[in-house]
Amino acid sequence: MKFVGLDIGTNYTKATPDGSKVAIFPSVVTYGEEKDWSLKGEEKDIYVGEEALTLIQSQENVEAMRPLHEGRIMSQSYMELAKHALKIMNAEPDVISTGLPVKSSKKEREELTGDVKEQLNAKALIFPEPVGTLAYMGIPTGVCVDIGFGTTDIAVLYQMEYVRGDTILMGVDWLYNNLEVMVRKNAGINVTPEELTKLITTPDYEVGRIRGGKTVKTTHKEVSAEYNKIVSNWLERIVSRTKLIIEGLSTDIVDKIVLTGGGSLLPGVFEEFTRNFEDVAKVVMPDDPVTSNTKGYYKLASVLLENEVEKVKESVKETRVLIKPEKEKKKVKVKSK
Numbered sequence: 001m002k003f004v005g006l007d008i009g010t011n012y013t014k015a016t017p018d019g020s021k022v023a024i025f026p027s028v029v030t031y032g033e034e035k036d037w038s039l040k041g042e043e044k045d046i047y048v049g050e051e052a053l054t055l056i057q058s059q060e061n062v063e064a065m066r067p068l069h070e071g072r073i074m075s076q077s078y079m080e081l082a083k084h085a086l087k088i089m090n091a092e093p094d095v096i097s098t099g100l101p102v103k104s105s106k107k108e109r110e111e112l113t114g115d116v117k118e119q120l121n122a123k124a125l126i127f128p129e130p131v132g133t134l135a136y137m138g139i140p141t142g143v144c145v146d147i148g149f150g151t152t153d154i155a156v157l158y159q160m161e162y163v164r165g166d167t168i169l170m171g172v173d174w175l176y177n178n179l180e181v182m183v184r185k186n187a188g189i190n191v192t193p194e195e196l197t198k199l200i201t202t203p204d205y206e207v208g209r210i211r212g213g214k215t216v217k218t219t220h221k222e223v224s225a226e227y228n229k230i231v232s233n234w235l236e237r238i239v240s241r242t243k244l245i246i247e248g249l250s251t252d253i254v255d256k257i258v259l260t261g262g263g264s265l266l267p268g269v270f271e272e273f274t275r276n277f278e279d280v281a282k283v284v285m286p287d288d289p290v291t292s293n294t295k296g297y298y299k300l301a302s303v304l305l306e307n308e309v310e311k312v313k314e315s316v317k318e319t320r321v322l323i324k325p326e327k328e329k330k331k332v333k334v335k336s337k
């Protein structure tokens with residue numbers, strides 16, 4: 001049975017065909033317009049991932065579709081992201097192991113299951129997002145806080161069973177919305193989330209656009225100054241909700257707090273989060289917080305499906321055992337004749 005791990009995030013789609021190699025691209029879809037010329041003969045109706053991002057960052061009038069917003073699937077084009085992931089991995093899986101926000105509804109899970117079946121001809125296994133990272137790290141009992149782009153998800157597990165959790169509609173997008181407004185006000189340009197990540201994390205990085213025959217730009221220094229002003233306020237809300245979720249839990253369960261999701265890589269986030277929980281538990285991070293959920297979904301699928309295969313083998317054995325006496329009976333009957 002072939003399966004893949006797939007994490008369609010609000011900002012990045014990640015997928016793995018083997019639990020270690022990961023394909024990653026921005027969750028962006030754009031529809032191509034007919035151009036006067038095509039020098040490479042590469043005109044397409046639809047552009048997904050890096051190609052779509054290049055288009056929207058190089059020309060201001062191209063409209064980008066980002067199919068997910070605040071943990072919700074806003075447009076059917078999210079299936080284009082799934083198809084693109086399978087295409088670049090060259091995979092035709094029977095099972096797609098994936099995740100949704102902790103507080104996703106039953107209806108949303110059913111719809112995702114239906115879309116995966118109809119459009120990808122596969123069975124969907126769906127987990128609460130932070131469970132992917134816990135499984136990847138081999139932690140059956142603990143707390144995981146996943147700071148994603150659209151949502152922050154918290155899950156508490158005890159011996160690999162869900163205890164409680166929450167979804168906060170406050171991911172990196174809250175920070176970025178504020179930064180975007182500042183950049184638009186000061187430089188008069190629109191920046192993408194991908195550009196903001198580079199502006200925050202890369203010294204000397206600049207984003208420029210042409211305006212009325214002149215160049216306008218925004219710089220790492222300018223964006224970082226604003227980021228430093230607002231990051232504590234943002235993280236404080238995530239910290240206080242996490243404290244609310246772990247209130248009253250046994251210290252046996254809250255032995256470790258795992259911090260994951262791309263948001264945990266932003267400057268100062270891990271340090272500040274750790275400081276807030278120093279009296280409670282050790283805060284740890286997976287080796288790569290952006291891809292750990294999808295690797296965990298893969299691992300969960302392999303464990304569950306192996307169990308299923310084992311169960312099938314067991315039931316085959318049992319059937320054989322059941323059949324045997326009948327055959328023996330027949331033999332006896334033949335003998336007695």
Ligand SMILES: Nc1ncnc2c1ncn2[C@@H]1O[C@H](COP(=O)(O)OP(=O)(O)OP(=O)(O)O)[C@@H](O)[C@H]1O
Pocket residue numbers: 008009010011012013068071147148149150151152171172193197201260261262263264265266267289290
């Ligand atoms: N190498 C990095 N350094 C710093 N920040 C990063 C890095 N990679 C990603 N990020 C931040 O993490 C964010 C995306 O994180 P992630 O991929 O976990 O979100 P997502 O899964 O797309 O969102 P969601 O889970 O809410 O749907 C980016 O917008 C960026 O701010």
Ligand SMILES: [Mg+2]
Pocket residue numbers: 007009010129148149261293
């Ligand atoms: Mg995510």
